[in-house]
Amino acid sequence: ADPMPFPPDYVWGTATSAYQAEGATDVDGRGPSIWDTFAAVKRNIRGGANGEPGADQYRRYESDADLMSDLGVGAYRFSISWSRIQPTGSGPVNQAGVDHYRALVEALVRRGIRPAITLFHWDLPQALQDAGGWRNRETAARFAEYARIAFDAFGDVEADWFTINEAKTHAFVGHWFGVHAPGLTDPDAAAAAVHHQLLAHGLAVQAFRASRAKGRIGIALNLLPAYPTDPDATGGAERVDASENRLFLDPVLLGSYPSDAIGPYPGSLPADATAFEALQLPGDLEVISEPCDLLAIQYYGVTGVDPNGNTVEIAPTSAATWQQIRAEGLYDVLTRLRDDYPPIPILITENGMPDPLPAVTIDDPYRVDYLRTHFQQAARAIDDGVPLIGHFVWSLLDNFEWAEGYAQRWGIVAVDFTTQERMPKASAGFFSDVIAANAVSPA
């Protein structure tokens, strides 16, 4: 059968984030972030690991840009570490931090690779956490100020900007499950972190418009389709959908919060709904729904929901036990956005899976398969009228996988964390061929 084509200007990219890939946590005036603090408590991270050495990208950005150029990628999504730009999260700019990202951006542009810049990928400056972090409304104002600095420093470059990465994961896993920094186990703190991150997003979009920076801006939301295991489970699946997806999509795209995301029910965020409403000041939802240029979505897999409203396994899991792999879920997410929300260009800014074992692996047929089937579903969605404009694979490199430390490898390029040698996996070759053809085989 014929290959499934992508549009001529389709963007193919790879992604990383600052704390996961950079290393070099103590150079050039960088201030501590909540991930330094969290990782300093040995039992928090597998193997007692932390962001050193990461994939040493702070030093190796130039050769990593060569690597991307060899693969043929058109865009690179990385994040800026706020505490390199403002070591305590407010106050004067640390010029060495700005210079580093300027050098990275230029290395990309020289090779024809479009920068795709995330402003916040979970590494909040520790000084802001000490003042309450995302529980504190003031953090949203601090974020808008930091965003303004970044737009002024890099706004002359044609780029895509993402305000907040996965507000849900940072709120839920960091403030409710206690598994990510800042390590809280308080659903009300998670609810506050939801609202204040979304507010920060909206304020940053306004700052972007005011700065007249080039390029496009949006927020990166991770979406999880929830399928009822039988007809009795529809109510529970709707609640899971509310807390996992609509709690973020609705305020950003519709200007309202769903009424069924928060409360003492299985599948909901078990916070005090009245207290959550009290956080919302007049005008907040207008700020949060400030029109964006694109919607970035991150897709890893699906979940089932049983009649008691509990999430259950309905598809094979990867080494990341939270990941249930089903490529058709990507199609379902994309067509659902088409059907339920106002039209907006969509970018998939993360999609990928880990190797089954912690060891360096370059033979990764499972990842080739994962990418192929997900690209197929993306092509199918485009065919059915979804305004999908690009697809980023998570990740370019094996790196620091949060609480899993270095024991879970998500790269299409393997990294030896001792020598920092890069070794493209079979999936990198496959991806490169797809990019060159701008098409994927249907089988």
Ligand code: GCO
């Ligand atoms: C994110 C992701 C990444 C992870 C990836 C694999 O929010 O962007 O969590 O940082 O490394 O999703 O778990």
